[in-house]
Amino acid sequence: MDEKELQFAIFKLGDLEFGIDIMKVKEITRYHKISKIPGTPPFIEGVINLRGVIIPIVDLRKKFGMEPREPDKKTRIIVATILKRIAGLLVDEVIEVLRIPAENLKPPPQLGESFKADFLSGVAEKGEEIIFIIDFEKLLSQKEQVDFSKFHEMLSDTQMDNNKPDSEDSKQEKQYSKSTRKSSRKNKKKKSKKSGDSNEE
Amino acid sequence: MKNRKTLKTRLIFFISLLFVIFGLAFSVYFYHQTRQILQQELVKRGKTLVYDLARNSKVGFQARNKIVLKQLLEGVMDNPDVVYGMIVTEKGEVLAEEYKDERYKEEIPYVSPPSAGVKITSFKIGKEKFYDFVAPIIIPVETAINDEFLFGGQTTAPTENYSVTTPKESVQGFVRLGMSTFGISMEIKETERVGLIILIITLLLAITILYLYIEYAISPLAELTAVAKRVSTGDLTQRAEVKREDEIGLLAGVFNQMLTDIKNVIKKIQIITKKLTSLSDEVQDTAEEVYSGATAQFKAVEETGSSIEELNASMREITEKIDVLSSSSEESSSSITELTATIAEVDRNMESLSSAIEETSSSISQMTAAIKEVASHIEELFKASENTAASMNQIDKSISEIERNTNETLQLSEKVTENATRGKEAVDYTRDSIREIKQTFSEVAKAIERLNAKTEEIGSILLVIDDIAEQTNLLALNAAIIAAQAGEEGKSFAVIADEIKELVERTSLSTKEVGDLINSLREESTYAKEALEKSDEKVNKSVTLSEEAGKALEEILNSAMLSTERMKEISRSTTDQANGSHQVTESINRIVEMARKISIATKDQEAGSERILHAIEDMRQIARKVKISTKEQTQGSRQIMEAVKNINQMVHFISRSVQEQQKGVEHILDAMNRIQEITRQNQLNASSLESVVKNLNEQIEGLYEIVKYFRIEEEE
Numbered sequence: 001m002d003e004k005e006l007q008f009a010i011f012k013l014g015d016l017e018f019g020i021d022i023m024k025v026k027e028i029t030r031y032h033k034i035s036k037i038p039g040t041p042p043f044i045e046g047v048i049n050l051r052g053v054i055i056p057i058v059d060l061r062k063k064f065g066m067e068p069r070e071p072d073k074k075t076r077i078i079v080a081t082i083l084k085r086i087a088g089l090l091v092d093e094v095i096e097v098l099r100i101p102a103e104n105l106k107p108p109p110q111l112g113e114s115f116k117a118d119f120l121s122g123v124a125e126k127g128e129e130i131i132f133i134i135d136f137e138k139l140l141s142q143k144e145q146v147d148f149s150k151f152h153e154m155l156s157d158t159q160m161d162n163n164k165p166d167s168e169d170s171k172q173e174k175q176y177s178k179s180t181r182k183s184s185r186k187n188k189k190k191k192s193k194k195s196g197d198s199n200e201e
Numbered sequence: 202m203k204n205r206k207t208l209k210t211r212l213i214f215f216i217s218l219l220f221v222i223f224g225l226a227f228s229v230y231f232y233h234q235t236r237q238i239l240q241q242e243l244v245k246r247g248k249t250l251v252y253d254l255a256r257n258s259k260v261g262f263q264a265r266n267k268i269v270l271k272q273l274l275e276g277v278m279d280n281p282d283v284v285y286g287m288i289v290t291e292k293g294e295v296l297a298e299e300y301k302d303e304r305y306k307e308e309i310p311y312v313s314p315p316s317a318g319v320k321i322t323s324f325k326i327g328k329e330k331f332y333d334f335v336a337p338i339i340i341p342v343e344t345a346i347n348d349e350f351l352f353g354g355q356t357t358a359p360t361e362n363y364s365v366t367t368p369k370e371s372v373q374g375f376v377r378l379g380m381s382t383f384g385i386s387m388e389i390k391e392t393e394r395v396g397l398i399i400l401i402i403t404l405l406l407a408i409t410i411l412y413l414y415i416e417y418a419i420s421p422l423a424e425l426t427a428v429a430k431r432v433s434t435g436d437l438t439q440r441a442e443v444k445r446e447d448e449i450g451l452l453a454g455v456f457n458q459m460l461t462d463i464k465n466v467i468k469k470i471q472i473i474t475k476k477l478t479s480l481s482d483e484v485q486d487t488a489e490e491v492y493s494g495a496t497a498q499f500k501a502v503e504e505t506g507s508s509i510e511e512l513n514a515s516m517r518e519i520t521e522k523i524d525v526l527s528s529s530s531e532e533s534s535s536s537i538t539e540l541t542a543t544i545a546e547v548d549r550n551m552e553s554l555s556s557a558i559e560e561t562s563s564s565i566s567q568m569t570a571a572i573k574e575v576a577s578h579i580e581e582l583f584k585a586s587e588n589t590a591a592s593m594n595q596i597d598k599s600i601s602e603i604e605r606n607t608n609e610t611l612q613l614s615e616k617v618t619e620n621a622t623r624g625k626e627a628v629d630y631t632r633d634s635i636r637e638i639k640q641t642f643s644e645v646a647k648a649i650e651r652l653n654a655k656t657e658e659i660g661s662i663l664l665v666i667d668d669i670a671e672q673t674n675l676l677a678l679n680a681a682i683i684a685a686q687a688g689e690e691g692k693s694f695a696v697i698a699d700e701i702k703e704l705v706e707r708t709s710l711s712t713k714e715v716g717d718l719i720n721s722l723r724e725e726s727t728y729a730k731e732a733l734e735k736s737d738e739k740v741n742k743s744v745t746l747s748e749e750a751g752k753a754l755e756e757i758l759n760s761a762m763l764s765t766e767r768m769k770e771i772s773r774s775t776t777d778q779a780n781g782s783h784q785v786t787e788s789i790n791r792i793v794e795m796a797r798k799i800s801i802a803t804k805d806q807e808a809g810s811e812r813i814l815h816a817i818e819d820m821r822q823i824a825r826k827v828k829i830s831t832k833e834q835t836q837g838s839r840q841i842m843e844a845v846k847n848i849n850q851m852v853h854f855i856s857r858s859v860q861e862q863q864k865g866v867e868h869i870l871d872a873m874n875r876i877q878e879i880t881r882q883n884q885l886n887a888s889s890l891e892s893v894v895k896n897l898n899e900q901i902e903g904l905y906e907i908v909k910y911f912r913i914e915e916e917e
Contacts, residue, residue, distance in 0.1 A: 007681075007685040009678070009682060022681075022682050022685045022686065023685070023686060025682050027679055027682070028675060028678050028679055028682065029675075030675065073671065076675075094675075094678060096678070096681075096702070097678060097681035097682060097685060097698075
């Protein structure tokens with residue numbers, strides 16, 4: 001059982017519940033004010049400044065074509081790793097971290113050719129409700145992926161002044177880790193945990 | 202007829218003169234113009250001729266072939282206007298010449314040759330005018346050489362020319378033509394003759410037409426003249442019969458109108474003259490009458506004068522007689538006056554006696570009347586006092602009733618006062634307690650307000666708790682994520698994170714419950730507050746109501762007290778009134794008694810006075826009889842005296858009037874004399890008037906004769 005147990009961060013968009021692999025999640029944070037940057041690709045809403053790190057934000061409501069909604073106190077940003085880069089996902093609410101046995105995980109339903117459900121990596125059942133497990137990397141189209149990378153490069157170029165060039169791919173990730181380390185130094189509660197996290201990377 | 206002829210002939214003469222002048226001017230102009238045109242034509246023709254000749258004679262000239270040239274010249278001379286022609290070399294050698302008349306040969310003047318073009322000059326030989334045309338003969342040099350070579354002529358001169366001047370062409374000779382204007386003159390003369398004939402014919406025609414027209418135009422004038430002549434003899438019935446619409450027709454119309462007007466005027470004059478004649482006859486008649494009347498008047502006036510003088514004399518006699526009568530009547534009058542005086546004295550004495558009796562009688566009857574009046578008055582007084590007594594008794598009764606009622610009312614109003622006082626006390630108490638309630642309400646409201654504030658505080662604390670719980674939840678989530686990422690090592694940490702999460706969930710649950718409680722509490726307090734506000738309003742209203750009630754009660758109390766007082770006063774005065782009325786009743790009863798006694802006494806007195814009255818009446822009648830007889834006597838004497846007086850006066854009057862009459866007669870005499878004079882004057886005036894009327898008559902007759910001269914009516 002232990003080995004075949006997967007963990008997902010469960011979040012809500014309207015009435016629907018979605019899950020995202022917890023290993024991709026860096027952090028869950030409250031809503032920060034999103035700053036618009038000219039020249040961003042259309043699927044990127046803007047950026048937030050999380051403890052000195054600039055993180056591009058994708059509004060999942062927008063991405064799924066749902067009605068936009070004013071942020072409230074339950075609104076969350078899931079900071080996750082996408083294509084080895086950091087991105088924030090704007091969601092209505094994060095409910096919990098759910099452990100799901102691998103057996104309970106089912107392949108996504110075939111919804112027809114017209115509907116592309118590539119981004120669904122599976123469906124899990126939680127009591128009566130159905131949770132859609134999302135692979136965020138597949139949610140972005142080819143072009144969007146390229147745009148996303150370019151945007152990241154642009155961000156890192158502007159931020160590079162303070163940092164030494166490292167391995168090109170994981171530049172931002174490193175930076176984020178660094179920042180969390182800094183912040184963890186300040187937050188004594190999570191100090192040990194965060195350092196462990198960074199060590200792992 | 203003479204006039205008419207002159208007018209017509211003059212018109213014709215002037216118009217034909219105009220025609221002639223105009224025709225002459227026109228023909229002169231025409232002649233001149235034609236001449237000029239023909240001359241220009243001639244010049245043009247000559248120019249062409251000489252130019253053609255110069256060109257045509259080039260070959261002959263070069264060859265110096267005189268025969269050819271002569272033939273050419275003769276050909277030109279066929280033209281009737283050309284009178285002479287010659288072809289000359291540059292050096293003046295005549296190659297050919299022709300003349301229509303040999304005399305030209307000597308008389309034509311020398312003309313200097315032109316270098317190029319045609320030269321035109323004009324001159325006169327005798328009366329004839331000539332135009333002279335000279336044209337150069339131009340020969341191209343090369344051809345000239347060729348020609349010379351061909352014809353085998355001299356070669357030296359042209360070669361020299363060639364070598365010296367080297368022109369391409371040169372003037373080697375001239376052609377001269379003369380043209381006479383004689384032919385033109387002839388033609389013009391012909392035209393002139395024809396023109397003259399046309400002019401004369403036109404003139405004749407014009408005169409004829411003019412004559413006819415004037416005849417036509419003037420004939421109505423002749424008619425008019427005839428009519429006018431007839432009218433001048435006095436016949437106004439004549440009318441010009443011209444039926445044309447031109448000026449003459451108009452003139453005839455106006456003339457006829459004028460005749461009609463004159464006729465009307467003369468008619469009127471005739472009528473007036475007739476009237477005048479009859480009037481003047483009448484005037485004459487009246488004048489004659491006036492004259493005869495004046496004469497008669499004169500006679501009558503004279504007669505009147507003499508009779509008035511007679512009257513005057515008889516008047517004087519009458520005056521003297523009347524004077525005698527007057528003196529005798531005055532004497533008789535004085536004796537009668539004396540008699541009258543004595544009778545008047547007797548009368549006066551009788552009068553005074555009668556008046557004394559009369560006075561006594563009247564005073565006694567007055568007294569009797571007064572006594573009667575007193576009796577009737579006393580009777581009335583008696584009745585009135587009885588009535589008064591009765592009504593007084595009634596008043597007495599009603600006053601005692603009022604007294605009783607007043608007392609009852611007084612008691613009632615006192616009771617009202619008492620009740621009002623008690624009511625006021627109760628209302629005051631109510632008001633005070635309501636005020637207390639109000640105060641308590643406001644305290645309660647304050648307490649609720651405080652409670653609300655506290656609740657708000659709890660709410661804010663709860664918000665903080667909620668926020669912390671949220672934060673903790675987030676932390677737990679992140680912790681769970683990190684634990685998961687740590688794998689096996691993080692598992693125990695994950696358990697702790699789960700527990701934290703559960704705690705947080707419980708905390709948020711309980712905070713939510715507390716929040717709900719607080720919300721319900723807030724609602725309740727709001728309700729309470731609203732209810733309080735509503736009851737506060739009601740309390741306020743009841744306070745004002747109770748205050749109003751208090752005021753009303755106070756007013757009632759005041760008025761009740763006032764009415765009680767008034768009642769007391771009324772009661773007091775009513776008692777007094779009752780006492781007074783009792784006394785009045787008593788005294789009235791006494792008056793009634795007395796009045797009865799007086800009434801009886803007065804009746805006795807009345808009977809006595811009646812008897813006295815009878816006696817006096819008898820005495821008065823006797824006195825009246827005596828008085829009447831005396832009065833009659835006095836009147837008789839007075840009448841006699843008055844008669845005598847009248848006679849006297851009448852005599853005076855007659856005397857005066859006779860005197861006045863005499864004066865009047867004298868005045869009349871004077872007037873008569875004046876009348877006589879005036880009448881004489883009248884007579885004279887009448888005779889002069891007669892002569893004037895006669896004169897007037899004669900004038901009118903003359904006028905009538907004149908008017909008669911005009912014949913107005915067709916039949917007359």
